[in-house]
Amino acid sequence: MARGGIKPGPGLAAYLEATKSADILFGAVQKHILVKATRPDGRRQDVLHPSEMIKPDWCHRAAFYKLLNPPPKGPTTFVRENVFQEGHNTHAKWQKWLQEMKRLGGDWYCESCRQTFWDDETPELCQLCSSPLLTYAEVPLNAPALTIGGKSDGYCPEDNCLIEIKTLGLGSIRFEDPKFLAKYELEMEGRGQVVDLVRMWRDFRRPLPQALRQGQLYLYLARHFEDLWVDRITYFYEFKPTQEAKSFTVLYDESISEPAIEGAQLITDALAAGRPPRCNINPGGSCKNCRALDTAGAA
Structure with a gap:
């Protein structure tokens, strides 16, 4: 199978349909998104x-x-x-x-040390490594x-x-x-x-x-x-x-x-x-x- 393809199954029809796009770049974007959607998304089962x-x-x-x-x-x-x-x-x-x-509390993910920590207040720096590269990880x-x-x-x-x-x-x-x-x-x-x-x-x-x-x-x-x-x-x-x-x-x-x-x-x-x-x-x-x-x- 070509790199980046989709295995046979229900998703294959949508993938093949994307290859028919008259605009090559648009079709490539669609295929990229469909392949990406088949990957594990971290949602707990x-x-x-x-x-x-x-x-x-x-x-x-x-x-x-x-x-x-x-x-x-x-x-x-x-x-x-x-x-x-x-x-x-x-x-x-x-x-x-x-x-x-400064109104948001919850879990925060640090892009530097790749750790998650809780803060009741909006932090400016990571509690673990003092990096400012923080992404909100919502409220578990x-x-x-x-x-x-x-x-x-x-x-x-x-x-x-x-x-x-x-x-x-x-x-x-x-x-x-x-x-x-x-x-x-x-x-x-x-x-x-x-x-x-x-x-x-x-x-x-x-x-x-x-x-x-x-x-x-x-x-x-x-x-x-x-x-x-x-x-x-x-x-x-x-x-x-x-x-x-x-x-x-x-x-x-x-x-x-x-x-x-x-x-x-x-x-x-x-x-x-x-x-x-x-x-x-x-x-x-x-x-x-x-x-x-x-x-x-x-x-």
């Missing part, structure tokens, strides 16, 4: 991730199987990777601003007793809050809150269906449902397992079509996280017992998430 736990179709049984036998990285596309990178860029921008304001939120591991986008000690940074596009609204989006969809003669972006952004006044649940779960982990005194979470939203921004601050409500915590405890107990839990999406049966992972004769 031995923990439950809050971003998965808050989804409506989070299946306890499927999560159990994935922890026992982590699946390989799935296929991707250049568009998807481009979206992910734009999200990373937005995170870095807001984190840099908070760092410049781990609960080993519940097999949960994750990170929040930021921590502002003087405000007693965590930070979540989100980009908002039509796709995310259509997926998470289609009823809200439907109010701004218009039929235009000769143009089909369009969305009134101005009115929609004007009326966007709270975090999307999954982001709300994820933030509350982060607060639960911070308070109960990381000894961080936080009682709220602030969301920074950037609207992709216009680059306008809004913020929302939500107070801690432990009851919102109870279903996810109970599910994590159930999965952790099942791992200790060596027996998969029942499917919580389709009690007495299986759902699309666990059906393919289920083993023959599983209870």
Whole structure:
């Protein structure tokens, strides 16, 4: 196989499609990104991730199987990777601003000694080698007793809050809150269906449902397992079509996280017992998430 290629599999089609680009350089960039996406990204496979736990179709049984036998990285596309990178860029921008304001605490990675250290205040130098070459490494939120591991986008000690940074596009609204989006969809003669972006952004006044649940779960982990005194979470939203921004601050409500915590405890107990839990999406049966992972004769 040529150097930098992709092994046979679902990702090969996207890679081959990139080779058809009329612009050689553009095609080369696409292939580079697709190859890069196949490499390990450091995402832990031995923990439950809050971003998965808050989804409506989070299946306890499927999560159990994935922890026992982590699946390989799935296929991707250049568009998807481009979206992910734009999200990373937005995170870095807001984190840099908070760092410049001396309002950011959390983990910091030193580019010189390649070590990570925690600081409640925004440091100017590495605690270990005094280098100024520091990169924000966000806020670890781990609960080993519940097999949960994750990170929040930021921590502002003087405000007693965590930070979540989100980009908002039509796709995310259509997926998470289609009823809200439907109010701004218009039929235009000769143009089909369009969305009134101005009115929609004007009326966007709270975090999307999954982001709300994820933030509350982060607060639960911070308070109960990381000894961080936080009682709220602030969301920074950037609207992709216009680059306008809004913020929302939500107070801690432990009851919102109870279903996810109970599910994590159930999965952790099942791992200790060596027996998969029942499917919580389709009690007495299986759902699309666990059906393919289920083993023959599983209870």
